[in-house]
Amino acid sequence: MSVPRFWRNQQSRYNLVGVKCTNCGRTYFPPRSLCPSCRRLGKLEKFKLRGRGEVVTYTVIHTATDGFGDQVPYVMAIIRMEEGPQLTAQIADCDPSEVRIGMKVEAIFRKIQEDGTAGLIHYGYKFKLLEGGNAL
Amino acid sequence: MRVAVLGVGVTKFGEHWESSFSQLFVEAGSKAIVDAGVDGKDLEAIFVGNMSGGRFIDQEHVSALIADHAGLTPIPSSRLEGACASGGLALRQGVMAILSGFHDVVVVGGVEKMTDILSEDTTETLATAANQEWEAFLGMTFPGLYALMARKHMHDFGTTREQLAMVSVKNHANAMNNPNAQYHSAITVGDVLKSPMVADPLRLLDCSPITDGAACMILASEERAREFTDAPIYITGSGQASSALSLHDRKAIPVVDATSNAAREAYRRAGKGPKDIGVAEVHDAFTIGEIVAIEGLGFVEMGEGGRATEEGITQMGGRIPVNTSGGLKAKGHPVGATGIAQAVEVTLQLRGAAGKRQVDADVGLTHNVGGSGGTAVVHILEKG
Numbered sequence: 001m002s003v004p005r006f007w008r009n010q011q012s013r014y015n016l017v018g019v020k021c022t023n024c025g026r027t028y029f030p031p032r033s034l035c036p037s038c039r040r041l042g043k044l045e046k047f048k049l050r051g052r053g054e055v056v057t058y059t060v061i062h063t064a065t066d067g068f069g070d071q072v073p074y075v076m077a078i079i080r081m082e083e084g085p086q087l088t089a090q091i092a093d094c095d096p097s098e099v100r101i102g103m104k105v106e107a108i109f110r111k112i113q114e115d116g117t118a119g120l121i122h123y124g125y126k127f128k129l130l131e132g133g134n135a136l
Numbered sequence: 137m138r139v140a141v142l143g144v145g146v147t148k149f150g151e152h153w154e155s156s157f158s159q160l161f162v163e164a165g166s167k168a169i170v171d172a173g174v175d176g177k178d179l180e181a182i183f184v185g186n187m188s189g190g191r192f193i194d195q196e197h198v199s200a201l202i203a204d205h206a207g208l209t210p211i212p213s214s215r216l217e218g219a220c221a222s223g224g225l226a227l228r229q230g231v232m233a234i235l236s237g238f239h240d241v242v243v244v245g246g247v248e249k250m251t252d253i254l255s256e257d258t259t260e261t262l263a264t265a266a267n268q269e270w271e272a273f274l275g276m277t278f279p280g281l282y283a284l285m286a287r288k289h290m291h292d293f294g295t296t297r298e299q300l301a302m303v304s305v306k307n308h309a310n311a312m313n314n315p316n317a318q319y320h321s322a323i324t325v326g327d328v329l330k331s332p333m334v335a336d337p338l339r340l341l342d343c344s345p346i347t348d349g350a351a352c353m354i355l356a357s358e359e360r361a362r363e364f365t366d367a368p369i370y371i372t373g374s375g376q377a378s379s380a381l382s383l384h385d386r387k388a389i390p391v392v393d394a395t396s397n398a399a400r401e402a403y404r405r406a407g408k409g410p411k412d413i414g415v416a417e418v419h420d421a422f423t424i425g426e427i428v429a430i431e432g433l434g435f436v437e438m439g440e441g442g443r444a445t446e447e448g449i450t451q452m453g454g455r456i457p458v459n460t461s462g463g464l465k466a467k468g469h470p471v472g473a474t475g476i477a478q479a480v481e482v483t484l485q486l487r488g489a490a491g492k493r494q495v496d497a498d499v500g501l502t503h504n505v506g507g508s509g510g511t512a513v514v515h516i517l518e519k520g
Contacts, residue, residue, distance in 0.1 A: 009269065057288040057291070057390075058287060059280050059283035061276075061277055061336075062333040063279070064275065065272065071275070074275065076275055076284075078284055079384075086387075088270060088274055088276050088382065089274055096336075112273070113275070122273075124274070
């Protein structure tokens with residue numbers, strides 16, 4: 001991913017910054033430039049997610065795309081954040097067989113991938129299972 | 137609405153190392169023209185579905201390439217792109233061009249040349265159907281997205297791993313009777329469950345293959361069609377819907393809302409419902425895809441897709457045979473061509489020209505999905 005394309009999203013990737021519509025109260029992550037519910041009536045402000053959520057569904061990737069081959073098998077999940085938005089992220093620091101739908105997770109800061117051997121190293125959010133975060 | 141299908145043509149699906157992108161399209165187009173009994177000068181416009189000429193063969197502007205090599209210049213040629221639903225979009229564009237009265241006879245086609253690059257590069261290109269910044273960049277793969285749906289379906293509805301495999305087993309069995317299919321190999325549930333893991337719970341034999349191929353149809357207004365045939369097959373319904381590009385932005389995973397929204401429109405335009413459909417080609421890019429498709433199209437209740445598959449409802453001879461061609465799984469999935477190839481199969485079924493895989497049906501349906509469900513296109517076809 002090119003430097004400006006990554007740089008543009010840095011706040012969201014490093015600090016889980018999304019937006020909140022002050023008209024309807026809905027939160028969005030990643031940020032949007034228009035509230036799909038309120039459209040022209042919406043007013044979006046930056047909004048930082050607390051970083052906690054639960055696993056909606058997950059998979060264990062065995063055949064990865066370029067840049068992720070050395071991590072297989074790794075867990076990718078859709079996570080519903082406490083504030084409402086859902087996002088896709090890796091669940092790290094676990095045995096893939098431990099993960100279950102409904103488990104509580106928390107965001108962590110990790111290296112995501114790198115552009116070859118001489119390019120940019122991209123950092124961002126992954127998630128870890130919370131202790132006592134057993135499936136509901 | 138009624139738009140006549142005058143002619144259909146497909147290449148064999150598979151690895152065509154000896155054929156180029158334009159050769160594949162010209163072969164399918166020539167077959168469709170001969171089948172229709174029309175002449176080149178009758179054709180007024182071309183609509184072609186193609187997902188990624190840019191990445192698969194490093195060529196954009198494929199609409200002009202095709203018109204040129206088909207000897208059809210100067211008629212207008214336009215490319216439609218909606219990832220794996222590109223062919224469905226081209227079909228719908230042709231239908232609308234005729235219904236609007238703008239054109240009387242058009243070519244709709246789809247083509248993809250996927251084996252000119254390494255399979256890792258093909259995988260990356262297919263992943264561009266997902267959200268690049270917020271799914272793929274973080275390590276998500278295209279099979280991974282369908283695996284997320286499969287896991288949720290199994291969790292919420294008790295769908296079993298074996299039921300997923302049965303989709304693949306059925307479609308491979310159907311492809312045995314389709315000479316144009318990529319695979320002519322019967323497989324068992326055990327074969328699927330022993331195949332390499334791709335994205336848990338989906339294994340290699342849950343996934344459609346990498347395929348070269350093209351498919352074409354000649355469409356005409358009802359009035360012009362009478363010059364060429366007494367009994368055309370008609371397209372009587374067309375629906376298309378969009379949804380969030382990212383799977384995580386859909387609140388009711390694994391419901392593919394674009395499918396049900398597109399189906400609602402197509403049924404309404406045709407004046408038909410799910411119970412009227414006698415044969416269907418649905419988007420089984422992954423086995424879970426067929427299960428959520430038959431639910432979204434209303435063939436079975438939500439959550440019942442796995443059990444319905446196990447009960448044989450979708451098999452040859454079942455209540456509603458699904459993917460008689462072998463589907464994307466076994467016929468092959470040249471992404472841009474798939475939406476057209478589905479309509480070619482349903483046309484052959486309604487004509488009674490489907491050979492050993494013939495079923496008894498008066499009304500058929502096609503269902504084409506882009507990405508993990510950001511786009512869906514549904515068409516309904518009927519005997520005249």
